[in-house]
Amino acid sequence: MVPPGQRGTGRRGTGRRQPAPRNQGRSAPARPRQRGDVLAVLAVAAREIEQAVQRGQVTPAVRSKFQAVAALLREERARVRAAADGARSAERLKRLDGLATVLATTAVQDSGFLPLLAEDVALSEGARAIRRDLLKAAGLEVKAERAAPTAAPSTPAAPAGPPAGVVPRSVVTRKLANPFLAPDFSAAQPTAAPAHRLAGWELLGPLFSSFERAGGGAPACMSLPMGTGLPMGAELMPHQRRLVAAAAAGHRTFLLADEPGLGKTAQALLAAEAAGAFPLLVVVPNVVKTNWAREAARWTPNRLATVVHGDGKSVNGFADIVIVNYEILDRHVGWLADFGFGAMVVDEAHFIKNKTSQRSQHVLHLSERLRAGRTRPLLMALTGTPLINDIDDFRAIWQFLGWIDDKKPLGELMDALEETGFDPSDPGFYPAARQCVIERGIVRRRKVDVAADIPARRIADLPVELEGAAGRSVRAAERDLALRMVSGYRSALAAREMVTFEEGSDGIDHDLVRRVARAELKDATTRTGENVFSMMRRIGQAKAGLAADYAAQLARSAGKVVFFAKHVDVMDTAEEALARQGVQTASIRGDQTPTVRQRNIDAFVKDPDVAVAICSLTAAGVGLNLQVASNIVLAELSWTDAEQTQAIDRSHRIGQTEPVTAWRVIAAQTIDARIAALIDSKAGLAARALDGSDADDEGAVNVQLEALVALLLDELRRSAPSSSAL
Template sequence: MARTGQRRDGARRTAGRHGQRARTTDLVGELARAVRDVEAAAKRGRVTPSVRATFQAVALLLREERARVRAAAMSDSQRGDQLKRLEGIATILATTAVRDSGLLALLGEDAVVSDAARRTAREIKAALGVEPEPEEEPEPVATAPVEAPRRVVPQSVVSRQLANPFLAPDYDAAATQRGPRAGRLAGWELMGPLLASFERASGGAPACMPLPFPTQRFTPAGLELMPHQGQLVASVAEGHRSFLLADEPGLGKTAQALLAAEAAMAYPLLVVVPNVVKTNWAREAAVWTPHRPATVVQGDGDNVDGFADIVIVNYEVLDRHRGWLGDFGFRGMVVDEAHFIKNTSSQRSQHVLGLSDGLRLRTAKPLLMALTGTPLINDVDDFRAIWRFLGWVDDSKPLAELTECLEGTGLVPADREFYDSARRCVIDMGIVRRRKVDVAADIPARRIADLPVELDGAAGRSIRAAERELAARMVAQYRQAMAYRDVTDDELDMDLVRRVAKSELKDAMTKQNGENVFSMMRRIGEAKAELAADYAAQLARSAGKVVFFAKHIAVMDIAEASFEKAGVRFSSIRGDQTPSARQKQVDAFVNDPEVSVAVCSLTAAGVGLNLQVASNVVLAELSWTDAEQTQAIDRSHRIGQTEPVTAWRIIAAQTIDSRIAELIGSKAGLAARALDGSDEEVVATGDVQLEALVSLLVDALAA
């Protein structure tokens, strides 16, 4: 209740600052401040329940205000100004939601509005002198802290539990989780060396455990697996039960996981997936295991089939279903796009890891599978959460089976040979990584083609001026620091250059005023949007269906308006759609010959979707990582594709956009080095952002 009181006090202070100004100005300004607070919390990785409530309250009030402005009696220019301000808040909401899947779920049409969010919305309106609408029922007196998670148990799950009262967990499995016996490695810190063993991997050392030749058939009549898929299922049939399935995107990981469960008889099976692919998983289950009923958890789970063999749930609703999922009696668990849990402090990671821990304690030899074509996004530390999910390590050390393998090498981290042997031990625990070039030679080639465009007119001039302003700000910081040094050498101090760039990057992530690298990239995307849409329309007319990717909602809006003007029919695939609405958009693009373009959110549609009907991909905006870019392209470049795939990157010439394009291409070696045996340099995601600023500052100092 203390936090509620603090919110009320803050609301009163806000009302005092605003006095009795017009309602719209007061409300929009307060919403802007509230969403900035949420954005700052998301950037710090501190999305608490109260932050989630504020986020959802802002979304509710934004929708109300947008509807009010559209219906109000005012001039077109006044209405346009108000809607533009509201659109700015909507953009911040969307970009903030991308940082945390729990926030993204709150924007969906099927999202349940929490009592805390409604209360926060009423407090904001009351503090600004806006009379809240009367509620149909009085608000119940809170008997627990607002922050307590809301848990639900679907009625059909209760029915299942009543029908199977004697299903007891196998607690003998807990013995496998006990710590290893003390040996040569007792006292050694092992997690750091294990992770480093992948950084140090030499050329020609790919990461894939030995896999047997398939001798059994688990597919339904009329369907066949590719050889590499059959090998993994054969391994499960021989008794292996934990896998990091890191095949390159497009190699059919979903089918492998479903048939692995069949080979292991790992039912009931829990499948945790991003919201965007939930419906697709149910469809794939109906294809590959049609005799195993699957159920999809939506919202509070009112339509869940408690007797299903396969339960599919998205990350965003795990918090409210964690209780009954932990007691359901699962014998297998699959986590799709497992790099989503790389941040072990996030709520979704804690839910996934908690379910995995319970499963391994209650079930003898459960099937555990982490699926991701891009297991490494930032650095090799991304492995840590996935290894924990699979039961190979805990917070600080390897568990019994992995430790016994390490002991068997007879080496310690002080030995040079330890790292190759340690890497081999981890791989044999269940890492499976295959590349298209090695196992699916029948998939046509892909290429990335850059299309430089000139940003003319006022928008182009404004962007270039903002870039000069950003460079000048960093130059001033550099020269101010140099002025305090007692040196006369004019040689460029690269260490100082990088520190200035890091400072600018930190400010860009925390401060909301002024031009920075992120706001510039958004503006560049908006300036490129119509040019990119024109090119996509030309491709659609001459070469068939096209997938159009963008990062920002505003860019998608501009592109879709351009397609409408040109008479080009399109599907729109966004993060704020319900699974059924999104699937309708996907189906329209795939099946309707008149729908020639799929306008996709790079974050919401860049994973899990099968868009192989298109062989041309337009990347209207650049990602910060090669992995995200690759994921997007592989929506088309996958099994079943019959034509070469070309990804057209639209690059704004003579801007920071072109610098970033070069950096993405030069820093794409993380997974290649750690998993594919390449000699390419291992780099972190943030390097692209930092190096772009370093490059900008170096050029400005040399000018």
């Protein structure tokens, strides 16, 4: 009987256990194989990967094997080339090329493999393990890999940096397909600037001041060629052709500040075409991405446009025009900076006026990279409202265009200032400096000057009385706000050691009034009770039904109507009121996907039964073409004339065939009426700075502050004795 430990181990008929041969059950051979065996091992692995892709069974292990095979192919190719063994090397290189073709064909079938082909991609842990196994299978020595250095236990961990940006797969594919597409930053190496006569002067302040001092009816528009003979089609208007002609003639920086509705999108696209400045990067607000793609298809049909959404999975890396919105720049700024663009357009460029904001910094970084990679890139800032509150709003736009940096004018602008022969101590410097900046590329045309075929527009105020419970609630809330500020004013007076102050003819310390109003505005978001913002929202809610009723009347008598409001609940109330009256509506809001948004726009424009478009003043006030309507209802007021104008110009634009009227619904005898008057009073800033108007304007007027000042003054005059405000 064979003992259990020896059962099945002896030879038949002997019953004796034989010694097992050495290395039995081990995969390693007794001696190393020839190097040719590595090609056979790689060929088997490549076929296994190919079969997995064909079966649709691509797992992480398959991807690791793909990366390991690609790495070994590169290593073997480098070794064979270094050996230079005549015909034998040529034969091995041919076999290696065949295996590389198999991998490339497999990567085309599954684009997830493409990034793994890059030489600078670090091998994953799984790929390193498979690489070792393949080398062992080929009978080759596996060198020990150096472990990554680790920090001493006492060394604190470094703080986490910002999240890494994404790189769309198609962008990686583009680079792999043609490595020469990467930008050559040596093309624009900075040269030493010559000594300037004005080097010791502070120039940015005087440059901005030159626009504030503008007058004499001189509009801010550079000299433009006539634009005749350009094959741009009959649809292009003469003023549009002139800007395109300037780009064709070699001008490369533009602040295109045409009034809204004069076709800035078409001009930008055709300027890039005339300059041959592609690929083109377009940075826009989220709400107009779809519109830009449509306009690109219309004006540059031979150029492929792609829109960046989310993490960019749908981006076409081979597109000529890349459209991205401000809100997701932080995720994409890395690959956009290295893409090799020939031009950059920033739409609604007043969005970057705050240089400390992240989106402004991203835009300025992209501009700087573009100017470093191209000697004369095309840069265009588009805005119908370049100035919102202050002339300093120009600063970030000029820096984007490369006219200035944080401290001084640059390049051609500095040269032009030198040629004037003036310095800021000379009165002649200011008109000359203003013209120097304008000739760098400011283009400002007004509808009244260049588009006489567009009917005139008018703003008609529609005062409404707030009655019932809603009206009483608004008036009580406004009085509470006023009385709180009066209490603060009187407390400040009582705290003074001496009751002597700079009083006005009405016995009120107006400087103290402004300080109290400013403190109220500063604490508006944290203080309990009513504030100027909640008051305006409350008034908007009270006006919503009245404004909807008027929109319904207009729709029945005059056709389609655009209804603008700031707050979602006001829009909801208006939609419900119109639905009760049997009026069909389309909603255009900021929280919609581009697909839903465009579907609603198309419904309003194309469906005769959709009578009213309910639009968000902030989300739908830019980038839309709603010229199918000639009547607009502004149910809530904006804080700026610029925002109001943008909304009106969704209908008052090229292609409109009827006069446009904006019906501004205003709650009479409330803070609403004060704000309407303040908005109108500050509307002259852009006209004065860009159109040469002498309109009186305070510059950086703060509407919220001025409204609170007026409210406090009225309450003080109503409640104080006739002789004193004490």
